[in-house]
Amino acid sequence: MSRVNDVGGQAGFGALEIEADEPAFHADWEARVFALNSALVRNGVYRLDEFRDTVERMAPQEYLAASYYERWLYAIEKLVAERGLLGDA
Amino acid sequence: MTPEFRAGERVRVRAVDPVGHTRVPRYVRGHVGRIVECQGRWALADDRAAGVAEPRVEPVYTVAFAAGDLWGAGGHEVTVDLWESYIERVRRDGS
Numbered sequence: 665m666s667r668v669n670d671v672g673g674q675a676g677f678g679a680l681e682i683e684a685d686e687p688a689f690h691a692d693w694e695a696r697v698f699a700l701n702s703a704l705v706r707n708g709v710y711r712l713d714e715f716r717d718t719v720e721r722m723a724p725q726e727y728l729a730a731s732y733y734e735r736w737l738y739a740i741e742k743l744v745a746e747r748g749l750l751g752d753a
Numbered sequence: 754m755t756p757e758f759r760a761g762e763r764v765r766v767r768a769v770d771p772v773g774h775t776r777v778p779r780y781v782r783g784h785v786g787r788i789v790e791c792q793g794r795w796a797l798a799d800d801r802a803a804g805v806a807e808p809r810v811e812p813v814y815t816v817a818f819a820a821g822d823l824w825g826a827g828g829h830e831v832t833v834d835l836w837e838s839y840i841e842r843v844r845r846d847g848s
Contacts, residue, residue: 670778672779673779713798713801714802716798716802717774720774
């Protein structure tokens with residue numbers, strides 16, 4: 665079924681905010697999340713499409729409340745845990 | 754497998770609603786578009802996302818849709834890259 669990520673053409677989210685001179689990352693942790701995902705994909709821990717699938721599996725209320733890289737971090741944690749590479753915190 | 758569709762052909766996006774990950778946005782499902790060009794052959798994202806060991810490899814096409822058909826307004830075109838199994842040829846009777 666279509667999941668919460670598939671919002672193309674949907675109204676009600678307001679106008680897109682376009683920042684002048686937008687930085688690649690808005691905080692250091694975002695850059696680390698980006699690098700971590702690249703390392704995990706390149707090392708074959710999971711595929712990029714599996715990562716996308718996992719982002720889309722977020723509960724709709726969590727997905728909509730999360731920022732872009734918060735969604736990435738959610739998927740990384742979920743996939744690494746599902747593959748048994750991460751113990752309980 | 755050679756590409757089934759050529760530039761200029763009209764195709765309809767299958768009105769599917771798969772359970773898992775797919776690269777067919779909801780807003781084009783069931784809509785008719787025009788093949789712009791083939792982008793080569795790529796492993797099907799749906800299979801890769803599902804962990805299929807040997808994902809199907811299919812031609813991927815850039816398909817153009819009239820914005821007015823999708824949104825009810827707008828004079829521009831919207832282009833979406835779609836795997837071959839996402840689309841079907843539009844028959845002569847338009848169905």
